[in-house]
Amino acid sequence: MPASVARFRRIQSACFPALFLLFLFAQGCSLRHGGPEADGSAAGRAISKTALSMVGVPYKPGGADPKNGFDCSGLVSWTYAQNGISLPRTTKGQSSLGSAVQRTGLKPGDILVFRIKNGLHTGIYTGYGKFVHSPGRGKTVRVDNVHGTYWQPRFVAGRRHKRIY
Numbered sequence: 001m002p003a004s005v006a007r008f009r010r011i012q013s014a015c016f017p018a019l020f021l022l023f024l025f026a027q028g029c030s031l032r033h034g035g036p037e038a039d040g041s042a043a044g045r046a047i048s049k050t051a052l053s054m055v056g057v058p059y060k061p062g063g064a065d066p067k068n069g070f071d072c073s074g075l076v077s078w079t080y081a082q083n084g085i086s087l088p089r090t091t092k093g094q095s096s097l098g099s100a101v102q103r104t105g106l107k108p109g110d111i112l113v114f115r116i117k118n119g120l121h122t123g124i125y126t127g128y129g130k131f132v133h134s135p136g137r138g139k140t141v142r143v144d145n146v147h148g149t150y151w152q153p154r155f156v157a158g159r160r161h162k163r164i165y
Helices: 003-031 042-052 072-082
Strands: 099-101 111-116 119-127 130-133 142-145 155-160
Touching: 042 072, 042 119, 042 130, 072 119, 072 130
Parallel strands: none
Antiparallel strands: 099 155, 111 119, 111 155, 119 130, 130 142
16 A cells, blocks of 8 residues: 555544544534523423423323323423413413413423414424424324424414413
C-alpha cells in the first residue's frame, strides 16, 4: 500500500469518531432547540410524563382509563386527573377551558385541539413539537409531531389550564 494511502487511512480513522460525535451533537441541537417549551413547569412536565406512559394503550370509543382503553378526550381527562386536575370529559369542553395558546408558545402539558373530519380531536403537548394522543379505531395511544403534514393544517389552538402555569 502506498504511503499516501496509509497516511490517509490513519487520518480518516482518527477523524471519523470526532466527526461522528459532531454530527450527533448537531442533530441533537436541531431537535432540541431549547425553545419556550424546554422550560415547562413541574406540573406540565408531570402531565406530559403521565401521558407518555400511556403510549401503546388501545383506542376505545368512550374509553377513559388504561384498563379499557382511551378515546382522545378520555386520555386527556384521565391524564390530568392522575395529576390532581379535573377536566371536562369531552373534546368540546376541553377545547374551551383555560387560556388560548398559540402554536409558538406551547409548553409541556398544554392541551392541543385539532379539527378533523368528525369534529374536534385533543392531545397533550410533550415539548419539542411532539404530542401524545389516542388517534382512533384500530390504533393505540402514540406520539406524533404537531408540525407534521397531517396535524399542522388541522391545528386549532393550544389550551393552558391555570393550575399548570
